[in-house]
Amino acid sequence: MPEGNKDHNQVLDTNEQPENSKQPTETNKKSDKNQPEIKSIMTSGKSRTLKFAGPIKILVIETKGEYCKTIWCAIGIGLSHVMIGATNMAVLFYYLKSQDVHALTCTLGYHFFSAEAILSLNYANGWSTPMRLRHRRFVHVLLQLCAMVCAILGTTLVIVDKGASVTAHGITGIITVILTVTSFLAGSGALYGKKYLKITHISFGIPTFLMSSICFCTGLLTESFRNWSDPTITYLLLGFIVFYSIFIITTPFLKCMIRL
Template sequence: MPPNSMEPTMAPEPVTVTQNVKSADQMAVPQETNYYLYILQSTLNLLAHVLIGVVVGICLLFSLRGGLPLGATFTHIILCVIGYQLLMGQAILTLARGNGWAAKLRLVDKRRAHWILQIMGSALALAGSLVKVLDKEVHWNTNHGRFALVAIVFTVASLVNGLTSLYAYEFRRIFNGNISKLTHVCFGIVTFTTASITLCHGFDKNFFRIWASDEFANVLIAFTAVYTIIIIINPFITFCSKASNAIRR
């Protein structure tokens, strides 16, 4: 039998199956969503995942190349990159439309996945930052350190604010739940953006450029910028619409 010909067992499924596939396809795109917008969102989402994979993978390779035990600098890189870029990035993407692994989750489970990833990411990122702060004698004397400080402050604020948003109903007598959700989205955007800027300043360090080459370090900075923009688009739109609703009321 020629290599490209199909065996009888691999013949196309009967018509009824094709009809099932068609209806499953229709269900895959939420009905209220514009089909082309949905495809654009899923494609950007996939691109963000690939870019995060490359950036985090290279940071791990860079930090682990000398083997164990790791020094403070390499430990802080691993913890911060996994915490901020991987887990916190995924936490934000969980709530985005067209996010492959979370698309089929119920809203309640998406929220659950969001706060679990957010807490794990923040814990690793704060631990990674603390490791380097304890290792240094003079603090916040570089742009890398200053942006990291802003990320630390907003990470803590986001965590506290996330709790008040999660329990907005229970806390409704103490403060306005809508304002709490609005600030949570805003703090999340600032945290993730400043963490990405910190990472770019990390890629700009001499010892990284010597290892990776100038060209590749610039590519990694560009990758970080692209996935950061993709990740914050959705919360940014949510923030603008929530803010305009709050102002109109």
């Protein structure tokens, strides 16, 4: 065979491919099974949408600032839980001595159920972190419902027993109950996802919890509680209430400002 023909036969046509390139080897078939399948769908123009079928790992990179903010928020929530428990235990011991059902039910309503309901929506709250958002919202509604029942029950009992009070504790208590009902009704509408209803719910919820804290503080300063408690314990509990109340309402306040 001439030398020129030999070289010509060794050159592959550009429109042809070697036989082994058309048929993937057994090793390639096995490796392809372990890789996610990529499908492309043509849309209008040149744009394409890619769909991935198979296990996909997503790496979330958190900045140092976000990480530090999460840590400090978790520390604040942990301290708030401790202080909430301390104040509720103090009122429980007071109830065992005085048999004041109003003090126990209102404290549980506003500064246990309601406080935990607000914290349940925080992304750094320990016991609600594993929950999905819709489940956290369900827990929030359930705890707020328990809070409203306790608040209305405690207020009704004290009015039936002693009548309406014109003291600072009594007036702030009535205002708190009115705000509680209004906030709960606004929260029921916020479940439908309307932006203005969510803002309304937060706008009433923040003053409600703040007013309940003021009412709680005035209750600790009443003569009956001061006669039972030591002054040091009373002022310590007041400090606890101020700390966790400010911390709890900070996040909803910031969310409300952002949405506005």
